[in-house]
Each structure stands twice: as C-alpha cells, then as structure tokens.
Amino acid sequence: MLRRLPPPDFRYVWLHPERGSTGAFAAAGTAGLAGISAACWSAGSQALSLGLMAMGSALGVLALARAEPRLPVQRGAREVTMAVVPWGILVNPDTDLRVLRWPAVRRVRVDVSHTMRGGTPAVVSSLVTVHTERDVLAGRAAGAVDLERLLANLEGYAQEAARPVAGDIEGQTALGDGVTEPIAAELLQAADAVCTTSRGSAQLALPGGGYRTAATRAAAPETVSVLRSALAWSHDCPADPRPLAAILAGELGAAELVPELLRLASSPHPVAAAFGKAAALRLGAPPNRAGSIDEVAAFLFEEDVEIGKQWIACSPALSLRPGAEAC
Incomplete structure (x- = not known):
C-alpha cells in the first residue's frame, strides 16, 4: 500500500567513473624526477641529482600517505557518469543520455571510504552502485553523498512515480x-x-x-x-x-x-x-x-x-x- 513519504532532499548528485588514483600520479611524478636525476648524475651534477632524488622520495611518501583507499566495484558493474536527481538517474548525461525513472531502479547502494583528519573520521570518497533489471552501474564522488533519504525510500518513490x-x-x-x-x-x-x-x-x-x-x-x-x-x-x-x-x-x-x-x-x-x-x-x-x-x-x-x-x-x-x- 502507498504511504506518505518525505520528498527527495537531494537536488543533483554528480557521479563519475574512477579517475587516475593519487598513487598512480605519485608513481608517475617520482619516475619523472628519477629520470631527471639520472640525467643530472650522468652530466656530473651529483649534488643536484641527489637533491632531486630526495625530493622525489619525499613527494612519493607524502602522496602515498595521503592516497585514499580505492573502493572496489561490484563484480560485473560498469562504471559510468551519472547524475542522481529527485526524479531518477541520468546516465551519461553529457554524451549518450539514458534516463532511469525510479520504477526502473531496483536497488541503490552507497559505500564510503574514511580517513582520520585531526583525530576525527571523515568521508573522503563515495561509491554509488545502481541496480536495474538488466545492469549494474557504478559511479564515484569525492566526499559524502547525501542520499540517505533515497536509500530509505526508493521503493516508495518508485511507487509514487508510477502512479497515473x-x-x-x-x-x-x-x-x-x-x-x-x-x-x-x-x-x-x-x-x-x-x-x-x-x-x-x-x-x-x-x-x-x-x-x-x-x-x-x-x-x-x-x-x-x-x-x-x-x-x-x-x-x-x-x-x-x-x-x-x-x-x-x-x-x-x-x-x-x-x-x-x-x-x-x-x-x-x-x-x-x-x-x-x-x-x-x-x-x-x-x-x-x-x-x-x-x-x-x-x-x-x-x-x-x-x-x-x-x-x-x-x-x-x-x-x-x-x-x-x-x-
């Protein structure tokens, strides 16, 4: 039976596929500095070479220390760009748009990764997984996503949206x-x-x-x-x-x-x-x-x-x- 529900309290939640990780950028940057250092060493600038090597090591350690843990995607899920709005989900809104109204969405799950900032736990990234009848789609966002009301009321929203x-x-x-x-x-x-x-x-x-x-x-x-x-x-x-x-x-x-x-x-x-x-x-x-x-x-x-x-x-x-x- 239909019941009265609070309306969606989110307006536009943007999600994206996984981009290059901090660790990857750190590795690339360290490798680049290592190459420059080797060239300087070969040219006889040992002091400059050692300085660059030390800088690269420090940057690598700092970047890896700050790197956020990667949230694993469910097996079989496809990472895409999505926008969650009060009336459903827009898949690939900037290219080949696909519209998912709430009756077409079977389940939504949100996973988060945390870190400690000043002794206080904080959400650094979120992974949203959307289940439809045929697909499993996933998208990421920096920080927390305010989708608690959607998670609690998805079935009711689908019933309301399907009313004639x-x-x-x-x-x-x-x-x-x-x-x-x-x-x-x-x-x-x-x-x-x-x-x-x-x-x-x-x-x-x-x-x-x-x-x-x-x-x-x-x-x-x-x-x-x-x-x-x-x-x-x-x-x-x-x-x-x-x-x-x-x-x-x-x-x-x-x-x-x-x-x-x-x-x-x-x-x-x-x-x-x-x-x-x-x-x-x-x-x-x-x-x-x-x-x-x-x-x-x-x-x-x-x-x-x-x-x-x-x-x-x-x-x-x-x-x-x-x-x-x-x-």
Missing part, C-alpha cells in the same frame, strides 16, 4: 502517467472542464457560469481548502490528483498554496513536480526556490515541457477558453 495522473480533483479518473505519451494538453483540458462545468464548479466551490465568467473567478477560501487537500498526499485515490490541483491553483490565482506547490516541485513524480514548479512560478514564487521545468525535462516529453513553459507565461484569461490547449 488524474483527470479529476478526486483522483478517480486516470489520464496516463506521462511516460508512454504526452499528458500536459490533456491535463489543461481537464482543468478547463473542472472550471467550466457545473459539477466542477460545485467541487471547487466556484460560482456558476460558463467559460466567459470562468476567467474572472478567484479562489475563495473554500476553493483553496479543496485544492490544498488535493495537493496533499492522496494515497487512497486510484490516480494522482496533484498535477491537476496545481494547474487549478495557478489558473485561479491561489497564491496561498505556493508553499504546497513548492513542496510538490520536489516530488519524485516528474509530471507532478513539473506542474508544481510551473504553478508556483505562475503565482510569483522566486525561481531560485521553485526551480524550472528544464530541471525535469529529461523525464518528460518535449511537448509537455513546451506546453508547461507556455502555460507559466500565459494569461489566466486565455487559459480557460475552449481550445486553448497550451495555456
């Missing part, structure tokens, strides 16, 4: 999940339907009237209460009403709901997060707090990203007119 998006405020009618086909246009049409039908108006405690008066409606306290309830975790619903509730909050100017929308912006569900960000920005939330839809773009269809961006800047007077799919 609701086309009604009660979460009874599923539109889709935004994974197999675009969904933004359907969501905006559903929002228009809620605001322009008698049933929808009754659910939101809006005054009656057609679409000509819908554009002038504002969110009454009762409406804000209904939307706040829908933006909360509705785990008993067959579908997720939060994206639709976020759109309605933006359409009706419910600025009181910006705190709830900012929390939704870090949801592990990409569509919910995208419209949480979009609605918060539309209602005037600072971009440095709400972020942007581009942060979630890799997990959405391009059409949904473009519609979301247009909707942020679109006038509410246009967004409730029939046929205005992009507003």
Whole structure:
C-alpha cells in the first residue's frame, strides 16, 4: 500500500567513473624526477641529482600517505557518469543520455571510504552502485553523498512515480502517467472542464457560469481548502490528483498554496513536480526556490515541457477558453 513519504532532499548528485588514483600520479611524478636525476648524475651534477632524488622520495611518501583507499566495484558493474536527481538517474548525461525513472531502479547502494583528519573520521570518497533489471552501474564522488533519504525510500518513490495522473480533483479518473505519451494538453483540458462545468464548479466551490465568467473567478477560501487537500498526499485515490490541483491553483490565482506547490516541485513524480514548479512560478514564487521545468525535462516529453513553459507565461484569461490547449 502507498504511504506518505518525505520528498527527495537531494537536488543533483554528480557521479563519475574512477579517475587516475593519487598513487598512480605519485608513481608517475617520482619516475619523472628519477629520470631527471639520472640525467643530472650522468652530466656530473651529483649534488643536484641527489637533491632531486630526495625530493622525489619525499613527494612519493607524502602522496602515498595521503592516497585514499580505492573502493572496489561490484563484480560485473560498469562504471559510468551519472547524475542522481529527485526524479531518477541520468546516465551519461553529457554524451549518450539514458534516463532511469525510479520504477526502473531496483536497488541503490552507497559505500564510503574514511580517513582520520585531526583525530576525527571523515568521508573522503563515495561509491554509488545502481541496480536495474538488466545492469549494474557504478559511479564515484569525492566526499559524502547525501542520499540517505533515497536509500530509505526508493521503493516508495518508485511507487509514487508510477502512479497515473488524474483527470479529476478526486483522483478517480486516470489520464496516463506521462511516460508512454504526452499528458500536459490533456491535463489543461481537464482543468478547463473542472472550471467550466457545473459539477466542477460545485467541487471547487466556484460560482456558476460558463467559460466567459470562468476567467474572472478567484479562489475563495473554500476553493483553496479543496485544492490544498488535493495537493496533499492522496494515497487512497486510484490516480494522482496533484498535477491537476496545481494547474487549478495557478489558473485561479491561489497564491496561498505556493508553499504546497513548492513542496510538490520536489516530488519524485516528474509530471507532478513539473506542474508544481510551473504553478508556483505562475503565482510569483522566486525561481531560485521553485526551480524550472528544464530541471525535469529529461523525464518528460518535449511537448509537455513546451506546453508547461507556455502555460507559466500565459494569461489566466486565455487559459480557460475552449481550445486553448497550451495555456
């Protein structure tokens, strides 16, 4: 059964394959100094040669003393560049991008290496191993990685991200999940339907009237209460009403709901997060707090990203007119 979970508290954790170790650099540097020393000795500069040899030895000892222990990779794992974000994992984001949503991730493990600094243990490096149905991927980071919440809630995040998006405020009618086909246009049409039908108006405690008066409606306290309830975790619903509730909050100017929308912006569900960000920005939330839809773009269809961006800047007077799919 789905349960309410704290949202991801990490924003962007960068991981990379193993690079040259400190020990290797130390060996290369020592070998180079040894070669120069030998040349100086052959040229008759014994004093300079001995000095270089002593310097090389000292540098080698110091580098090896500071060298961090190498964390072993699980057998069969492939080291790659990865970025862990609230909506999943981006594999090779700078080259051949592969997107792993949370439902595709079976397990995540973090191993760390420690050292003593001033008598206090400190994490010097981390190794993150990601298991999917077919692959085992690994990436490294200097220092600690703040993925404790992911390790504790991965299964719950996967379940939340896999929920279909609701086309009604009660979460009874599923539109889709935004994974197999675009969904933004359907969501905006559903929002228009809620605001322009008698049933929808009754659910939101809006005054009656057609679409000509819908554009002038504002969110009454009762409406804000209904939307706040829908933006909360509705785990008993067959579908997720939060994206639709976020759109309605933006359409009706419910600025009181910006705190709830900012929390939704870090949801592990990409569509919910995208419209949480979009609605918060539309209602005037600072971009440095709400972020942007581009942060979630890799997990959405391009059409949904473009519609979301247009909707942020679109006038509410246009967004409730029939046929205005992009507003």
